[in-house]
Amino acid sequence: MDKESPESIQLNKSVLLDALNGLRATTSRAALQRGIHELRGQIAARTRPLVAPESAEAVVFPRAYVLEELDQILAAQTLERARYYLERFMKSIAEVRTNPINDLNLNRWKEYEDIYTDSLWIIERRDSSGAHTADYWGNFIPQIPYQMLRRYTKKGEWVLDPFAGSGTTLIEAQRLGRNSIGIELQPQVAEWARRLIASEPNRHRVASEVVVGDSTCIDYHAILQRHGQRSVQLVIMHPPYFDIITFSADPRDLSNAASVESFLAQMGRAIDNVAPVLDAGRYLALVIGDKYAHGEWIPLGFLTMNEVLKRGFALKSIIVKNFEATTGKRSQKELWRYRALAGGFYIFKHEYIFVFRKR
Ligand SMILES: C[S@@+](CC[C@H](N)C(=O)[O-])C[C@H]1O[C@@H](n2cnc3c(N)ncnc32)[C@H](O)[C@@H]1O
Numbered sequence: 001m002d003k004e005s006p007e008s009i010q011l012n013k014s015v016l017l018d019a020l021n022g023l024r025a026t027t028s029r030a031a032l033q034r035g036i037h038e039l040r041g042q043i044a045a046r047t048r049p050l051v052a053p054e055s056a057e058a059v060v061f062p063r064a065y066v067l068e069e070l071d072q073i074l075a076a077q078t079l080e081r082a083r084y085y086l087e088r089f090m091k092s093i094a095e096v097r098t099n100p101i102n103d104l105n106l107n108r109w110k111e112y113e114d115i116y117t118d119s120l121w122i123i124e125r126r127d128s129s130g131a132h133t134a135d136y137w138g139n140f141i142p143q144i145p146y147q148m149l150r151r152y153t154k155k156g157e158w159v160l161d162p163f164a165g166s167g168t169t170l171i172e173a174q175r176l177g178r179n180s181i182g183i184e185l186q187p188q189v190a191e192w193a194r195r196l197i198a199s200e201p202n203r204h205r206v207a208s209e210v211v212v213g214d215s216t217c218i219d220y221h222a223i224l225q226r227h228g229q230r231s232v233q234l235v236i237m238h239p240p241y242f243d244i245i246t247f248s249a250d251p252r253d254l255s256n257a258a259s260v261e262s263f264l265a266q267m268g269r270a271i272d273n274v275a276p277v278l279d280a281g282r283y284l285a286l287v288i289g290d291k292y293a294h295g296e297w298i299p300l301g302f303l304t305m306n307e308v309l310k311r312g313f314a315l316k317s318i319i320v321k322n323f324e325a326t327t328g329k330r331s332q333k334e335l336w337r338y339r340a341l342a343g344g345f346y347i348f349k350h351e352y353i354f355v356f357r358k359r
Pocket of ligand 1: 168213239
């Protein structure tokens with residue numbers, strides 16, 4: 001949260017902490033509650049110096065979070081409990097507790113309402129803001145890289161997308177102040193991605209580079225060296241789902257693999273190639289769906305997951321995300337329903353995000 005909005009409020013940190021500290025010393029619950037009521041009133045009336053949008057000591061809070069914390073103190077049945085909530089609130093203001101892989105302040109974890117922690121993602125609408133577009137058939141929704149970048153990188157770190165397509169990961173990384181490198185086999189798609197990325201403001205002045213190449217054998221060290229880097233802190237892989245969409249006529253394109261086995265072998269090479277440049281302890285996300293052919297469900301997702309596991313990565317999560325048919329397919333909905341009923345199968349409505357940690 002960067003600035004004040006109708007949902008957020010800027011409070012002067014030391015004024016707030018002084019007020020809370022004073023209340024911590026009170027010896028009666030009634031006095032403490034009176035003080036909290038007063039603070040609540042000052043926030044509602046935007047009274048200075050507590051509410052201080054322009055002060056150097058201003059800290060931005062979600063308004064609902066602050067009010068909830070104060071209400072919890074007010075609702076406490078004993079002085080000890082009220083003090084406990086008060087001290088926890090003070091800690092969330094005074095101390096920043098992050099872990100080594102992201103910038104989320106665990107002392108203010110309640111604020112991160114936009115960060116998913118469940119393994120089932122039902123996302124009704126794709127983010128189509130700024131440079132994001134749904135025009136590249138087979139691109140993923142920006143919410144996927146957004147979630148991965150927020151959970152698994154810090155500002156200023158590096159993310160690598162070996163199947164960059166229209167550059168969704170790079171656009172999102174640029175917005176969030178992460179440096180990014182994308183590899184794309186098709187030169188014209190890479191050029192399109194570059195144009196989209198260039199049209200997105202680069203407020204954090206990060207690097208976002210799309211390189212044309214084959215991610216099964218491209219020299220990542222050489223690319224990183226150009227940026228003075230030796231490694232990346234997150235890899236997001238969104239390969240073709242074998243031949244579900246044919247992306248090009250290039251035989252190196254994974255969507256032209258001759259069989260599931262050769263698709264998996266190519267994926268294995270892409271993982272072998274990228275793994276050495278990912279820092280140990282950091283994350284790799286694989287986004288992929290399954291396939292139906294000759295009357296059988298082919299579990300491409302799990303088969304590809306296994307290729308990563310074979311290379312010693314630890315599996316952290318299997319996320320199931322809803323998958324809505326494109327407008328074209330929607331007209332065929334009835335036909336698919338009939339086919340499913342007649343053929344004894346279920347229609348695809350999901351894809352996977354496998355999250356791994358490099359040991
Ligand atoms: C599923 S799309 C990725 C879409 C991307 N996530 C986006 O949001 O635009 C897969 C991409 O991988 C590319 N591709 C296929 N084989 C490749 C290879 N061997 N090396 C690099 N890119 C490849 C395709 O051209 C396609 O653009």
